[in-house]
Amino acid sequence: MTPSIAATQQLRHQLRQQIRHARRQLSAQQQQHAAQQLSLRLQTLDHIQHSQHIAVYIANDGEIDPQPFIEWLWQQGKSVYLPVLHPFSKGHLLFLHYDATTPMTTNRYQIHEPKLDVRRVKPIAELDVICTPLVAFDNNGQRLGMGGGYYDRTLSQWHQHRRGPYPIGIGHDCQYIPQLPNQQWDVPLPIIITPNHQFIEA
Template sequence: MPLSRQDFRKQIRHIRNQLSDRQQVQAGQTLVQQFSSIREIEHCQRIAVYLSADGEIDTNPLIEWLWQQGRSVYLPVLHPFSKGHLLFLHYTPDTPMVHNKYGILEPKLNQTLIAPVNSLDLICTPLVGFDSQGHRLGMGGGYYDRTLESWFKTGLGPAPLGLAHDCQHVEQLPTESWDVPLPKIVTPSKIWQWES
Protein backbone atom coordinates (compact mmCIF):
# COMPACT_ATOMS: atom_id res chain seq x y z
CA MET A 1 0.00 0.00 0.00
CA PRO A 2 1.45 3.44 -0.92
CA LEU A 3 2.39 5.77 1.92
CA SER A 4 -0.08 8.52 2.83
CA ARG A 5 0.92 12.16 3.21
CA GLN A 6 0.74 11.66 6.98
CA ASP A 7 3.05 8.63 6.73
CA PHE A 8 5.56 10.64 4.70
CA ARG A 9 5.38 13.50 7.22
CA LYS A 10 6.06 11.16 10.12
CA GLN A 11 8.87 9.30 8.35
CA ILE A 12 10.72 12.37 7.02
CA ARG A 13 10.38 14.33 10.28
CA HIS A 14 11.82 11.33 12.12
CA ILE A 15 14.82 11.15 9.74
CA ARG A 16 15.34 14.92 9.94
CA ASN A 17 15.24 14.91 13.74
CA GLN A 18 17.94 12.19 13.84
CA LEU A 19 20.53 14.64 12.46
CA SER A 20 23.18 15.56 15.01
CA ASP A 21 23.86 19.15 16.10
CA ARG A 22 27.08 19.02 14.09
CA GLN A 23 25.25 17.84 10.96
CA GLN A 24 22.68 20.63 11.44
CA VAL A 25 25.37 23.32 11.76
CA GLN A 26 27.21 21.97 8.70
CA ALA A 27 23.98 21.78 6.67
CA GLY A 28 23.02 25.36 7.56
CA GLN A 29 26.41 26.69 6.51
CA THR A 30 26.50 24.69 3.25
CA LEU A 31 22.96 25.88 2.47
CA VAL A 32 24.26 29.48 2.43
CA GLN A 33 26.92 28.55 -0.16
CA GLN A 34 24.28 26.99 -2.43
CA PHE A 35 21.82 29.84 -1.87
CA SER A 36 24.42 32.52 -2.64
CA SER A 37 25.22 30.87 -5.99
CA ILE A 38 21.66 31.41 -7.34
CA ARG A 39 21.82 34.16 -9.94
CA GLU A 40 18.33 35.62 -9.30
CA ILE A 41 19.22 36.24 -5.64
CA GLU A 42 21.44 39.16 -6.68
CA HIS A 43 18.34 41.21 -7.51
CA CYS A 44 16.38 40.27 -4.37
CA GLN A 45 16.40 42.93 -1.66
CA ARG A 46 13.39 41.96 0.49
CA ILE A 47 13.55 38.28 1.39
CA ALA A 48 11.17 36.30 3.60
CA VAL A 49 12.82 33.47 5.52
CA TYR A 50 11.62 31.50 8.58
CA LEU A 51 13.17 30.39 11.85
CA SER A 52 13.90 26.67 11.93
CA ALA A 53 11.93 24.32 14.16
CA ASP A 54 11.42 20.57 14.46
CA GLY A 55 14.69 19.56 12.79
CA GLU A 56 14.29 21.89 9.79
CA ILE A 57 17.51 23.00 8.15
CA ASP A 58 19.13 25.75 10.24
CA THR A 59 18.24 29.10 8.63
CA ASN A 60 20.23 31.23 11.09
CA PRO A 61 23.42 31.22 8.97
CA LEU A 62 21.34 32.26 5.94
CA ILE A 63 19.67 35.10 7.85
CA GLU A 64 23.08 36.31 9.11
CA TRP A 65 24.46 36.17 5.56
CA LEU A 66 21.49 38.15 4.20
CA TRP A 67 22.03 40.84 6.86
CA GLN A 68 25.74 40.99 5.98
CA GLN A 69 24.73 41.49 2.35
CA GLY A 70 22.54 44.45 3.35
CA ARG A 71 19.29 42.65 2.48
CA SER A 72 16.05 43.12 4.40
CA VAL A 73 14.80 39.95 6.09
CA TYR A 74 11.13 39.25 6.84
CA LEU A 75 9.70 36.48 9.01
CA PRO A 76 6.24 34.90 8.89
CA VAL A 77 3.76 35.65 11.66
CA LEU A 78 0.44 33.84 12.09
CA HIS A 79 -2.29 36.29 11.09
CA PRO A 80 -4.23 37.22 14.25
CA PHE A 81 -7.63 37.66 12.51
CA SER A 82 -7.43 35.69 9.26
CA LYS A 83 -7.12 32.03 10.28
CA GLY A 84 -4.65 30.01 8.22
CA HIS A 85 -2.91 33.07 6.76
CA LEU A 86 0.52 34.61 7.30
CA LEU A 87 1.81 38.14 7.69
CA PHE A 88 5.46 38.98 7.03
CA LEU A 89 7.27 41.32 9.43
CA HIS A 90 10.64 43.02 9.02
CA TYR A 91 13.20 41.20 11.17
CA THR A 92 16.42 42.59 12.64
CA PRO A 93 18.71 41.34 15.45
CA ASP A 94 16.74 43.60 17.86
CA THR A 95 13.20 42.51 16.89
CA PRO A 96 11.16 41.49 19.98
CA MET A 97 10.09 37.85 19.58
CA VAL A 98 7.22 35.75 20.96
CA HIS A 99 6.23 32.07 20.66
CA ASN A 100 3.19 31.41 18.46
CA LYS A 101 0.57 28.71 19.10
CA TYR A 102 2.88 26.09 17.54
CA GLY A 103 5.73 27.06 19.88
CA ILE A 104 7.69 28.68 17.02
CA LEU A 105 9.39 32.02 17.57
CA GLU A 106 8.00 34.89 15.50
CA PRO A 107 8.30 38.69 15.66
CA LYS A 108 5.92 40.35 18.12
CA LEU A 109 3.11 41.80 16.04
CA ASN A 110 3.83 45.40 15.13
CA GLN A 111 1.75 46.83 12.29
CA THR A 112 4.50 49.26 11.26
CA LEU A 113 6.79 46.32 10.40
CA ILE A 114 4.34 44.41 8.16
CA ALA A 115 5.34 44.05 4.50
CA PRO A 116 2.58 43.26 1.98
CA VAL A 117 3.38 39.89 0.35
CA ASN A 118 3.64 41.50 -3.10
CA SER A 119 6.34 43.88 -1.85
CA LEU A 120 8.66 40.93 -1.13
CA ASP A 121 11.14 39.72 -3.75
CA LEU A 122 11.45 36.11 -2.56
CA ILE A 123 9.71 33.82 -0.07
CA CYS A 124 11.83 30.99 1.36
CA THR A 125 9.43 28.25 2.38
CA PRO A 126 9.86 25.52 4.94
CA LEU A 127 8.81 22.01 3.99
CA VAL A 128 8.65 18.54 5.48
CA GLY A 129 9.43 16.75 2.23
CA PHE A 130 9.72 17.28 -1.51
CA ASP A 131 9.78 15.05 -4.54
CA SER A 132 11.53 14.92 -7.90
CA GLN A 133 8.73 16.96 -9.53
CA GLY A 134 9.01 19.88 -7.08
CA HIS A 135 5.94 18.98 -5.05
CA ARG A 136 6.24 20.23 -1.49
CA LEU A 137 4.83 18.51 1.56
CA GLY A 138 4.23 20.97 4.38
CA MET A 139 3.01 20.43 7.92
CA GLY A 140 -0.60 20.34 6.73
CA GLY A 141 -1.77 23.81 7.79
CA GLY A 142 -1.79 25.20 4.25
CA TYR A 143 -0.25 28.54 5.32
CA TYR A 144 2.26 28.68 2.48
CA ASP A 145 -0.17 27.24 -0.08
CA ARG A 146 -2.50 30.18 0.70
CA THR A 147 0.38 32.69 0.67
CA LEU A 148 1.60 31.44 -2.72
CA GLU A 149 -1.82 30.93 -4.32
CA SER A 150 -1.71 34.19 -6.28
CA TRP A 151 1.84 33.51 -7.53
CA PHE A 152 0.84 29.96 -8.50
CA LYS A 153 -2.18 31.18 -10.51
CA THR A 154 -0.71 34.30 -12.12
CA GLY A 155 3.06 34.01 -11.83
CA LEU A 156 3.04 37.50 -10.26
CA GLY A 157 4.49 38.46 -6.91
CA PRO A 158 7.43 36.99 -5.01
CA ALA A 159 8.69 33.62 -6.21
CA PRO A 160 8.90 30.80 -3.66
CA LEU A 161 12.11 28.98 -2.90
CA GLY A 162 12.08 25.82 -0.78
CA LEU A 163 14.83 25.15 1.77
CA ALA A 164 15.49 21.60 2.95
CA HIS A 165 17.91 18.93 4.08
CA ASP A 166 18.94 16.43 1.41
CA CYS A 167 17.28 13.66 3.46
CA GLN A 168 13.87 15.32 2.89
CA HIS A 169 13.80 14.31 -0.78
CA VAL A 170 11.62 11.37 -1.87
CA GLU A 171 10.99 10.19 -5.42
CA GLN A 172 7.24 10.88 -5.45
CA LEU A 173 4.77 12.37 -2.97
CA PRO A 174 1.00 11.95 -3.01
CA THR A 175 -0.41 15.35 -4.05
CA GLU A 176 -3.66 17.28 -3.64
CA SER A 177 -5.28 19.81 -5.98
CA TRP A 178 -4.34 22.76 -3.74
CA ASP A 179 -0.63 21.88 -3.54
CA VAL A 180 1.69 24.51 -4.98
CA PRO A 181 4.77 22.93 -6.59
CA LEU A 182 7.94 24.95 -6.12
CA PRO A 183 10.09 26.12 -9.04
CA LYS A 184 13.27 25.72 -7.01
CA ILE A 185 14.40 23.97 -3.83
CA VAL A 186 17.84 24.40 -2.27
CA THR A 187 19.50 21.68 -0.21
CA PRO A 188 23.10 21.60 1.05
CA SER A 189 24.21 19.40 -1.86
CA LYS A 190 22.06 20.62 -4.76
CA ILE A 191 19.81 23.26 -6.30
CA TRP A 192 16.72 21.45 -7.57
CA GLN A 193 15.04 23.37 -10.36
CA TRP A 194 11.83 22.91 -12.37
CA GLU A 195 10.10 24.98 -14.99
CA SER A 196 7.63 27.29 -13.29
Protein backbone atom coordinates in the same frame (compact mmCIF):
# COMPACT_ATOMS: atom_id res chain seq x y z
CA MET B 1 -7.42 3.83 -10.31
CA THR B 2 -6.78 7.11 -8.50
CA PRO B 3 -6.47 6.62 -4.77
CA SER B 4 -9.27 8.13 -2.69
CA ILE B 5 -8.73 11.47 -0.96
CA ALA B 6 -8.78 9.67 2.39
CA ALA B 7 -6.06 7.23 1.28
CA THR B 8 -3.92 10.08 -0.05
CA GLN B 9 -4.34 12.04 3.17
CA GLN B 10 -3.35 8.96 5.17
CA LEU B 11 -0.21 8.49 3.08
CA ARG B 12 0.69 12.18 3.40
CA HIS B 13 0.27 11.90 7.17
CA GLN B 14 2.61 8.89 7.31
CA LEU B 15 5.22 10.59 5.13
CA ARG B 16 5.15 13.71 7.34
CA GLN B 17 5.73 11.60 10.46
CA GLN B 18 8.54 9.61 8.84
CA ILE B 19 10.46 12.57 7.43
CA ARG B 20 9.98 14.80 10.45
CA HIS B 21 11.46 11.97 12.50
CA ALA B 22 14.43 11.62 10.11
CA ARG B 23 15.29 15.32 10.20
CA ARG B 24 15.03 15.45 14.01
CA GLN B 25 17.60 12.64 14.14
CA LEU B 26 20.29 14.85 12.57
CA SER B 27 22.98 15.78 15.10
CA ALA B 28 23.73 19.39 16.06
CA GLN B 29 26.94 19.12 14.05
CA GLN B 30 25.14 17.80 10.96
CA GLN B 31 22.59 20.58 11.30
CA GLN B 32 25.29 23.25 11.52
CA HIS B 33 27.14 21.90 8.52
CA ALA B 34 23.92 21.63 6.50
CA ALA B 35 22.97 25.22 7.39
CA GLN B 36 26.37 26.53 6.23
CA GLN B 37 26.25 24.58 2.96
CA LEU B 38 22.72 25.73 2.29
CA SER B 39 23.72 29.35 2.85
CA LEU B 40 26.61 29.08 0.38
CA ARG B 41 24.34 27.58 -2.26
CA LEU B 42 21.61 30.19 -1.80
CA GLN B 43 24.16 33.02 -2.07
CA THR B 44 25.01 31.98 -5.64
CA LEU B 45 21.42 32.15 -6.96
CA ASP B 46 20.48 35.00 -9.29
CA HIS B 47 17.11 35.23 -7.61
CA ILE B 48 18.84 35.97 -4.31
CA GLN B 49 21.59 38.22 -5.66
CA HIS B 50 19.07 40.37 -7.53
CA SER B 51 16.53 40.57 -4.71
CA GLN B 52 16.25 43.00 -1.82
CA HIS B 53 13.25 41.75 0.21
CA ILE B 54 13.65 38.13 1.26
CA ALA B 55 11.45 36.08 3.59
CA VAL B 56 12.90 33.16 5.53
CA TYR B 57 11.82 31.37 8.74
CA ILE B 58 13.15 30.41 12.17
CA ALA B 59 14.01 26.69 12.23
CA ASN B 60 11.89 24.31 14.28
CA ASP B 61 11.40 20.52 14.47
CA GLY B 62 14.71 19.63 12.76
CA GLU B 63 14.15 21.97 9.80
CA ILE B 64 17.26 23.19 8.04
CA ASP B 65 18.40 26.36 9.81
CA PRO B 66 18.43 29.52 7.65
CA GLN B 67 20.37 31.47 10.34
CA PRO B 68 23.77 31.55 8.54
CA PHE B 69 21.95 32.68 5.40
CA ILE B 70 20.11 35.38 7.38
CA GLU B 71 23.45 36.68 8.72
CA TRP B 72 24.77 36.86 5.16
CA LEU B 73 21.65 38.69 3.94
CA TRP B 74 22.06 41.26 6.73
CA GLN B 75 25.74 41.72 5.82
CA GLN B 76 24.69 42.34 2.21
CA GLY B 77 22.27 45.07 3.34
CA LYS B 78 19.24 43.05 2.24
CA SER B 79 15.94 43.15 4.16
CA VAL B 80 14.84 39.97 5.92
CA TYR B 81 11.26 39.00 6.85
CA LEU B 82 9.73 36.23 8.94
CA PRO B 83 6.26 34.67 8.85
CA VAL B 84 3.77 35.43 11.64
CA LEU B 85 0.42 33.67 12.05
CA HIS B 86 -2.29 36.08 10.95
CA PRO B 87 -4.23 37.24 14.06
CA PHE B 88 -7.68 37.15 12.35
CA SER B 89 -7.43 35.39 9.02
CA LYS B 90 -7.15 31.70 9.90
CA GLY B 91 -4.60 29.73 7.89
CA HIS B 92 -2.85 32.83 6.56
CA LEU B 93 0.57 34.31 7.21
CA LEU B 94 1.81 37.86 7.59
CA PHE B 95 5.45 38.70 6.95
CA LEU B 96 7.26 41.05 9.35
CA HIS B 97 10.58 42.77 8.96
CA TYR B 98 13.29 41.04 11.01
CA ASP B 99 16.61 42.35 12.31
CA ALA B 100 18.79 41.59 15.32
CA THR B 101 16.69 43.88 17.57
CA THR B 102 13.22 42.58 16.60
CA PRO B 103 11.16 41.64 19.70
CA MET B 104 10.19 37.96 19.40
CA THR B 105 7.44 35.81 20.84
CA THR B 106 6.28 32.16 20.55
CA ASN B 107 3.15 31.27 18.58
CA ARG B 108 0.61 28.51 19.15
CA TYR B 109 2.83 25.96 17.38
CA GLN B 110 5.71 26.92 19.73
CA ILE B 111 7.52 28.54 16.78
CA HIS B 112 9.41 31.79 17.32
CA GLU B 113 7.98 34.74 15.45
CA PRO B 114 8.30 38.54 15.61
CA LYS B 115 5.86 40.23 17.98
CA LEU B 116 3.04 41.60 15.88
CA ASP B 117 3.67 45.25 15.06
CA VAL B 118 1.76 46.70 12.10
CA ARG B 119 4.63 49.08 11.30
CA ARG B 120 6.78 46.06 10.44
CA VAL B 121 4.29 44.22 8.21
CA LYS B 122 5.43 43.83 4.61
CA PRO B 123 2.65 43.14 2.07
CA ILE B 124 3.32 39.77 0.43
CA ALA B 125 3.22 41.35 -3.04
CA GLU B 126 6.22 43.51 -2.06
CA LEU B 127 8.45 40.57 -1.15
CA ASP B 128 10.89 39.45 -3.84
CA VAL B 129 11.58 35.91 -2.59
CA ILE B 130 10.07 33.58 0.00
CA CYS B 131 12.31 30.76 1.20
CA THR B 132 9.73 28.17 2.17
CA PRO B 133 10.25 25.50 4.78
CA LEU B 134 9.03 22.02 3.89
CA VAL B 135 8.66 18.55 5.33
CA ALA B 136 9.19 16.71 2.03
CA PHE B 137 9.69 17.54 -1.63
CA ASP B 138 9.88 15.58 -4.87
CA ASN B 139 11.38 15.66 -8.37
CA ASN B 140 8.57 17.85 -9.68
CA GLY B 141 8.94 20.52 -7.02
CA GLN B 142 5.91 19.28 -5.16
CA ARG B 143 6.03 20.17 -1.50
CA LEU B 144 4.56 18.65 1.63
CA GLY B 145 4.37 21.06 4.56
CA MET B 146 3.47 20.54 8.20
CA GLY B 147 -0.19 20.21 7.21
CA GLY B 148 -1.54 23.73 7.77
CA GLY B 149 -1.53 24.75 4.11
CA TYR B 150 -0.02 28.15 5.06
CA TYR B 151 2.42 28.36 2.18
CA ASP B 152 -0.09 26.98 -0.34
CA ARG B 153 -2.29 29.97 0.53
CA THR B 154 0.62 32.43 0.58
CA LEU B 155 1.79 31.27 -2.86
CA SER B 156 -1.56 30.86 -4.59
CA GLN B 157 -1.23 34.21 -6.47
CA TRP B 158 2.21 33.20 -7.68
CA HIS B 159 0.89 29.79 -8.69
CA GLN B 160 -2.09 31.14 -10.65
CA HIS B 161 -0.69 34.33 -12.17
CA ARG B 162 3.10 34.23 -11.59
CA ARG B 163 2.61 37.40 -9.54
CA GLY B 164 4.29 38.07 -6.19
CA PRO B 165 7.36 36.64 -4.51
CA TYR B 166 9.38 33.88 -6.12
CA PRO B 167 9.37 30.78 -3.89
CA ILE B 168 12.57 28.88 -3.14
CA GLY B 169 12.07 25.66 -1.20
CA ILE B 170 14.82 24.80 1.27
CA GLY B 171 15.43 21.56 3.14
CA HIS B 172 17.77 18.73 4.02
CA ASP B 173 18.72 16.15 1.40
CA CYS B 174 16.96 13.46 3.50
CA GLN B 175 13.62 15.19 2.86
CA TYR B 176 13.59 14.14 -0.78
CA ILE B 177 10.93 11.64 -1.90
CA PRO B 178 10.85 10.70 -5.63
CA GLN B 179 7.13 11.29 -6.00
CA LEU B 180 4.82 12.79 -3.40
CA PRO B 181 1.07 12.20 -3.28
CA ASN B 182 -0.38 15.64 -4.05
CA GLN B 183 -3.64 17.44 -3.58
CA GLN B 184 -5.09 19.96 -6.03
CA TRP B 185 -4.36 22.92 -3.73
CA ASP B 186 -0.64 22.14 -3.36
CA VAL B 187 1.61 24.76 -4.96
CA PRO B 188 4.67 23.18 -6.62
CA LEU B 189 7.95 25.07 -6.21
CA PRO B 190 10.09 26.15 -9.17
CA ILE B 191 13.33 25.41 -7.32
CA ILE B 192 14.41 23.55 -4.20
CA ILE B 193 17.84 23.93 -2.61
CA THR B 194 19.44 21.44 -0.21
CA PRO B 195 23.01 21.45 1.17
CA ASN B 196 24.14 19.12 -1.66
CA HIS B 197 21.78 19.70 -4.58
CA GLN B 198 19.62 22.00 -6.55
CA PHE B 199 16.36 20.40 -7.70
CA ILE B 200 14.58 21.58 -10.87
CA GLU B 201 14.42 25.19 -12.00
CA ALA B 202 11.28 25.92 -13.94
